[in-house]
Amino acid sequence: MANEEKFDCIVVGAGPAGVTCAYALAKAGLSVVILERGEVPGSKNVMGGILYSTILNKVIPNFWEEAPVERRIVKKTFSILSADSELQMGMRFEDFNKPPFNNTFSVLRGKFDPWYAKKAEQAGVMLLNEAVVDKIIVEGSKAVGVKTRLEEGDLFTDVVVVAEGVTSLLSQSLGLRGTHMPEHMVTCCKEILELPRGVIEERFNLEGEEGASLEYFGGSVKGFVGSAFIYTNKETLSVGIGASTRDIKYGKTTPNDLIENFKAHPSIRRLVKGGKLLEYSAHMIPEFGYDHLPELTMNGLILTGDAAGFVNMNPMFHEGSNLAMASGLAAAETILEAKQKNDFSNKVLSGYRRRLADSFVLKDLKRYKGISDFAIRHPEFFKEYPELMIELARDFFTVSEMPKGKSRGLLIKKIIKRVNFLKLAIGLNRARKVMF
Ligand SMILES: Cc1cc2nc3c(=O)[nH]c(=O)nc-3n(C[C@H](O)[C@H](O)[C@H](O)COP(=O)(O)OP(=O)(O)OC[C@H]3O[C@@H](n4cnc5c(N)ncnc54)[C@H](O)[C@@H]3O)c2cc1C
Numbered sequence: 537m538a539n540e541e542k543f544d545c546i547v548v549g550a551g552p553a554g555v556t557c558a559y560a561l562a563k564a565g566l567s568v569v570i571l572e573r574g575e576v577p578g579s580k581n582v583m584g585g586i587l588y589s590t591i592l593n594k595v596i597p598n599f600w601e602e603a604p605v606e607r608r609i610v611k612k613t614f615s616i617l618s619a620d621s622e623l624q625m626g627m628r629f630e631d632f633n634k635p636p637f638n639n640t641f642s643v644l645r646g647k648f649d650p651w652y653a654k655k656a657e658q659a660g661v662m663l664l665n666e667a668v669v670d671k672i673i674v675e676g677s678k679a680v681g682v683k684t685r686l687e688e689g690d691l692f693t694d695v696v697v698v699a700e701g702v703t704s705l706l707s708q709s710l711g712l713r714g715t716h717m718p719e720h721m722v723t724c725c726k727e728i729l730e731l732p733r734g735v736i737e738e739r740f741n742l743e744g745e746e747g748a749s750l751e752y753f754g755g756s757v758k759g760f761v762g763s764a765f766i767y768t769n770k771e772t773l774s775v776g777i778g779a780s781t782r783d784i785k786y787g788k789t790t791p792n793d794l795i796e797n798f799k800a801h802p803s804i805r806r807l808v809k810g811g812k813l814l815e816y817s818a819h820m821i822p823e824f825g826y827d828h829l830p831e832l833t834m835n836g837l838i839l840t841g842d843a844a845g846f847v848n849m850n851p852m853f854h855e856g857s858n859l860a861m862a863s864g865l866a867a868a869e870t871i872l873e874a875k876q877k878n879d880f881s882n883k884v885l886s887g888y889r890r891r892l893a894d895s896f897v898l899k900d901l902k903r904y905k906g907i908s909d910f911a912i913r914h915p916e917f918f919k920e921y922p923e924l925m926i927e928l929a930r931d932f933f934t935v936s937e938m939p940k941g942k943s944r945g946l947l948i949k950k951i952i953k954r955v956n957f958l959k960l961a962i963g964l965n966r967a968r969k970v971m972f
Contacts, residue, residue: 543567544566558661588853605643609747613751642749642767674710703820704842707843724779726819728775728814735810765777835881904970914967928950
């Protein structure tokens with residue numbers, strides 16, 4: 537393609553970040569192409585499966601009326617597991633059963649991503665599948681296009697949006713992002729298990745379109761920093777684990793061992809019983825933290841979504857999809873400003889960071905920036921304390937003829953013997969600061 541036929545914008549990757557950006561730009565009348573290496577959008581993507589949709593609802597109001605979402609999440613549980621027991625906190629809110637359904641839906645990316653990309657195409661975006669981008673073409677200090685494996689070869693543009701997900705070799709090759717330490721990456725694996733709709737609703741106590749998200753800590757990942765999950769879809773369950781790549785490396789285990797161990801737990805095996813394995817996938821999650829974010833822009837280029845490390849590390853939320861979409865939208869707004877000024881230099885594109893700083897994206901990343909450091913310094917919160925809490929609860933509720941005063945005394949003795957109170961107080965204070 538000749539230089540004069542260039543696109544207003546080239547987006548690399550048809551995940552939530554790339555499609556949101558492309559959709560918003562096409563709606564505003566710009567010529568946009570998305571280059572996606574998969575056969576179709578969604579074929580290469582892995583997500584636990586909870587779509588947080590405040591941004592999507594802005595981009596396509598009431599999207600749930602037409603989008604292939606699975607279930608609206610009205611029920612949430614958080615559990616600590618030991619090797620064979622469970623301590624659970626659960627909640628169910630009827631308000632979440634009403635539009636906008638708390639902006640929390642279970643989705644299967646294999647269905648959701650093609651739908652979202654089609655919406656972008658309908659808005660005027662050109663989507664090219666099986667289009668791997670090998671390199672960003674830089675002239676002087678400005679990105680001017682991409683080198684692809686397509687017949688057309690090189691494509692040119694005013695601005696490249698890198699939305700290629702967690703590995704982001706392109707941003708690394710430009711020096712925007714360094715190679716990340718294993719403690720800043722989470723290694724995950726996920727299975728999709730098929731079960732009849734009625735069985736899912738009965739097992740998880742759901743009606744109609746209602747869904748549940750179940751999060752598991754402690755023994756679910758053998759006490760590593762990480763967690764496991766079960767999310768209900770219409771006729772499948774999404775079951776997965778994610779643990780710090782550092783812990784998996786030094787713990788000499790594999791994600792597959794962890795998920796098999798999780799599914800065999802007495803609390804879990806009855807939830808997944810009879811589930812037919814439809815899909816198995818493995819992926820990474822970037823948990824760089826606010827202090828380790830890459831350079832987000834350069835002349836003619838913007839980094840979005842997982843490629844930029846935009847994932848909320850707080851284990852209570854696991855929010856990546858919404859941040860990816862928010863960054864895609866902020867990139868589109870910045871590009872529209874640059875187009876108006878006919879200036880795609882870093883001076884104008886750096887407005888992207890300011891937009892993100894004013895939004896929940898960088899505010900939340902900043903708020904929770906201490907989490908990975910906390911996890912490294914306080915491994916007792918992931919193994920010893922969860923195990924002790926389960927043991928204490930079991931002792932407390934074990935029925936015997938021992939007078940309650942005496943059993944209470946034994947419980948207190950156990951706590952005194954097993955807990956260093958200064959260490960606990962320091963840990964709790966740090967946890968309060970980084971998690972809440
Ligand atoms: C196991 C797991 C569970 C998760 N659970 C949740 C959850 O429940 N809720 C949540 O909100 N988030 C979750 N996340 C995070 C969430 O999946 C990501 O934050 C989100 O998908 C990021 O979107 P993205 O558009 O930046 O990247 P992606 O969705 O990764 O999309 C990147 C796209 O770029 C394409 N691509 C890559 N390289 C190239 C190239 N060179 N040329 C062309 N195309 C390329 C890829 O094929 C892909 O389609 C989870 C992640 C994992 C791994």
